[in-house]
Amino acid sequence: MFHKILIANRGEIAVRIIRACKELGIATVAVYSEADKEAMHARLADEAVCIGPTPSSKSYLNIPSIMAAAEITDAEAIHPGYGFLAENAEFAEIVIESGYAWIGPSPESMRIMGDKVRAKARMQEANVPLVPGSDGAVHSIEEARQVAKSTGFPLIIKAASGGGGRGMQVVHAEPRLPAAFNKCQTEAGAAFGDHTVFIEKYLEEPKHIEVQVLGDKHGNIIHLFERECSMQRNNQKVLEEAPSPSIDEATRQAICEAGLNAAKAVNYEGAGTIEFLLNPDNSFYFMEMNTRIQVEHPVTEWITGVDLIEWQIRVAFGEKLAFTQQNIKMKGHAIECRINAEHPFKFTPSPGTVELYHAPGGRSVRVDSALYTGYTVPPHYDSMIAKIITHARDRQKCIRRMQRALDELAVIGITTNTELHKRLLANPGFQRGDFNIHFLENWLKQIPS
Ligand code: MV4
DSSP: OOSEEEEOOOHHHHHHHHHHHHHHTOEEEEEEEGGGTTOHHHHHSSEEEEEEOSSGGGTTTOHHHHHHHHHHHTOSEEEOOSSTTTTOHHHHHHHHHTTOEESSSOHHHHHHHHSHHHHHHHHHHTTOOBOSBOSSOBOSHHHHHHHHHHHOSSEEEEEEEEETTEEEEEEOSGGGHHHHHHHHHHHHHHHHSOOOEEEEEOOSSOEEEEEEEEEOTTSOEEEEEEEEEEEEETTEEEEEEESOTTOOHHHHHHHHHHHHHHHHHTTOOEEEEEEEEEOTTSOEEEEEEEOSOOTTHHHHHHHHOOOHHHHHHHHHHTOOOSOOGGGOOOOSEEEEEEEESBOTTTOOBOOEEOSEEEOOOSTTEEEEEOOOTTOEEOTTSOOEEEEEEEEESSHHHHHHHHHHHHHHOEEESSOOSHHHHHHHHTOHHHHHTOOOTTHHHHHHHHSOO
């Protein structure tokens, strides 16, 4: 096994990875920015190296600085966590070419999936269902009009280098098509340095279902069932659960098999997620693949019993998966609430010093966080300060357990979105599983705050 791993990240995910390393007997190197000298991840690691000033562009995204930290500490492998450099194929390549192990998929898999047009072409070859739309990139308004004849309206124009909801334009009628096309192209060029766009029929009321996959370097790939991620706002997930409360066993089997086929089509190694849109009639379509560990991985860990970070490390070292698809069984239900330092209904950020932090506990409650009493949440990074995860035999019991866990949570000194979660968990539509990707935004328009 590796002797020492550098974690190129901060916050709760860096802590999560350090914890996994400790349990595996692997030494850890944290990297931190000037704003993060007092951060939990820098304290918990065996060694910590300052990699630059506060802005992430000069620290957590600073590749030469991170590589220097790996060299001076004699680390053998680099774990990127999520966000920052996690899906940067060039960084993965630099890591590998410099003689370190990359705890993630091959740069080639990352490149294919990072280009949504290439990804869709590969998915088509693998018989993974695709949203009807353009056959590859669309280069002109004329071409867009032709595509619109087959998709009809509404349609959605997406940037090939986009993803996660960035660089998209929904078009409801023909007269808006030229302006939306130009806007999408221009914004894609500015944001990603690639103005390539493509077109899909716009699905109006889908759910967001994603399939967790795990592959090793020996060609073994399994899925670990699905997560329901429709509870989001501005493309930021708020609450996730596993399994999805609203799919039948046949749909589950079909969507998980499609996810598995997607991963196999790029010879996927490590932990990854295939995102699908699920229509009310149970038809589903590939949207994109995330070639990283995700924030919401704990809900999958809890229903399957598989430690995903441990297995990311093991497969990166070259170990074979110790289980087959038949060994992976779902048990019970898990929910994750993302606790953010922000106003629960206005969503304005609320950084500052935590005067008191008390984490919930008790049976089947997990807290992934880098928070502590006295810590000052910096304004420069993501506002997520904790993830509360609960598990129970069924969804209703899991909701109840989450409600009592949130009642125990105390964060004094800064404002958090805990109240949003409490209100959401009490909502009858949420409780029935009667929702789609627009639920949260629609509900927020009409609740008093
Ligand atoms: C879509 C869509 C409807 N139809 N594509 C947003 C995130 C990015 N991964 C793709 N997204 C969407 N693509 C078609 N053809 C609706 C969304 C979408 C969405 C998807 C998942 C979760 C939340 C969402 C919120 C708004 C739009």
